[in-house]
Amino acid sequence: xxxxxxxxxxxxxxxxxxxxxxxxxxxxxxxxxxxxxxxxxxxxxxxxxxxxxxxxxxxxxxxxxxxxxxxxxxxxxxxxxxxxxxxxxxxxxxxxxxxxxxxxxxxxxxxxxxxxxxxxxxxxxxxxxxxxxxxxxxxxxxxxxxxxxxx
Amino acid sequence: xxxxxxxxxxxxxxxxxxxxxxxxxxxxxxxxxxxxxxxxxxxxxxxxxxxxxxxxxxxxxxxxxxxxxxxxxxxxxxxxxxxxxxxxxxxxxxxxxxxxxxxxxxxxxxxxxxxxxxxx
Numbered sequence: 001x002x003x004x005x006x007x008x009x010x011x012x013x014x015x016x017x018x019x020x021x022x023x024x025x026x027x028x029x030x031x032x033x034x035x036x037x038x039x040x041x042x043x044x045x046x047x048x049x050x051x052x053x054x055x056x057x058x059x060x061x062x063x064x065x066x067x068x069x070x071x072x073x074x075x076x077x078x079x080x081x082x083x084x085x086x087x088x089x090x091x092x093x094x095x096x097x098x099x100x101x102x103x104x105x106x107x108x109x110x111x112x113x114x115x116x117x118x119x120x121x122x123x124x125x126x127x128x129x130x131x132x133x134x135x136x137x138x139x140x141x142x143x144x145x146x147x148x149x150x151x
Numbered sequence: 152x153x154x155x156x157x158x159x160x161x162x163x164x165x166x167x168x169x170x171x172x173x174x175x176x177x178x179x180x181x182x183x184x185x186x187x188x189x190x191x192x193x194x195x196x197x198x199x200x201x202x203x204x205x206x207x208x209x210x211x212x213x214x215x216x217x218x219x220x221x222x223x224x225x226x227x228x229x230x231x232x233x234x235x236x237x238x239x240x241x242x243x244x245x246x247x248x249x250x251x252x253x254x255x256x257x258x259x260x261x262x263x264x265x266x267x268x269x270x271x
Contacts, residue, residue, distance in 0.1 A: 025184035025193070050152045050181070058152070059215040060199040067195070088186055091194035094221040097268075102214075139218075150188040 005080055010034055015041075018075030019068060020088045020149035024050045027065040031072045032110065039073035040112040041065075045105050056102040057109075062137060066127045067091050069111045070143045074123070085148045092122065092142035099137045107131050113141075121145040155203050158196060162234070169208045169239035173200070177229040192227040197264050201254045204237050205270065216249060218268035225263050232258040245269075 010031040016022070018031060027049075028041040043065050045052060051061025067089075075086045103109045110130050117124040122144050129137040155161070158179050162172040175192065182190035198221060206212055227235070241253040249271045256264040 020186050022184040022187055025181050053152070058199070059202075060193075060195040063198065064193065064195040088189060088191075090191070090223065090226060091221075092223055094194075094198075094218055097218040097221075099215060099217055147189075149186060 008080075010076075013076070015072065018072045018079065018086060020071065020075075020086050021068065024048075025064075026068070027051070027061055028068045028072055031076055033112075034073060034076050037115045038112060039069065039076070040110055041069040041072050042108055042110045044108045045103050047105055052105060055105045057104075059099055059102065062099065062102060062109075062129065063091075063094060063097070063139070065109065066111055066113070066129060066137075066139060067141060067143065069113050069127065070123065070125055070141060073113060074143070074145060087148050088146040090144050090146060092144045093140075095140040095142070097137070097139040101136050103129075103131060103136060109136070116140070153203070154196060154200050155207075158192070159200055159235075161204075161207070164207065169205075169242060171204050171207075171237045173204070173235050173237060175227070175229050175233045175235065177233060179229075182229060190229050192229065194221070194223050194264070197223075197227065197256055198266065198268075201237060201256065201264075201266055201268075202270065205239065205242070205250075205252060205254070208239070208242075213250070213270040216269045216271050218266065220265070220267045222265045223263070224265065225258075225261055227256075227258065227263050234258065235263070 033040040045057045051058045071089045078084045113125040113127045159173045164171045243251040254266045
């Protein structure tokens, strides 16, 4: 990674630059950390989030947030490291998902994904979702990259 | 976001049987966001659809506690397929009152999603 990228403040990046998804289906606010094997994103649960129900982020929103943490990592790599374009991504598999509790409205969750394996266009990660230091969900995901995003 | 009657409609459900025919709505607004120009049913919404259908079958609300495995074997694009079959080969009540559930989502004879999860 070059020096400019090394010293970059990831949270300054508009998340839409890194993701193929568009509002209202955007489930991460910022990339907060990036390196080749580990990346993190955060999300504050707002009442206007499409997955916010009864004051909580629904489980589908939580899993989508984890998947988009992977998407933001791949988007950063494709755009800032490879100087290419963001590509579409799909969940291939969710494995060993444990939801301890759902995040509540007003809380900020931070998710760290750790790359376990990367083979061509398929990435296998383990993920941990936290509110502060409390771990509220863990899982493993397989993400497949597809064609370039049209936006 | 409730998906029933927004993303999908139940076409048929035999009372008491955990099997459903559903139809996806091509004009669901989320398809424009996931992804612009490439409408694809979000994998997480397939999990939620399974959960909502399980609720219809059980006649009560359930929440997802975890999943051993959710495998997406083919993409569900509303441009190619709108009619899906959702079946529940297993709905096993556990001693702790949770339910171990297996579900399959198919388009014709093509399996799209296989899920093995725990609900309560």
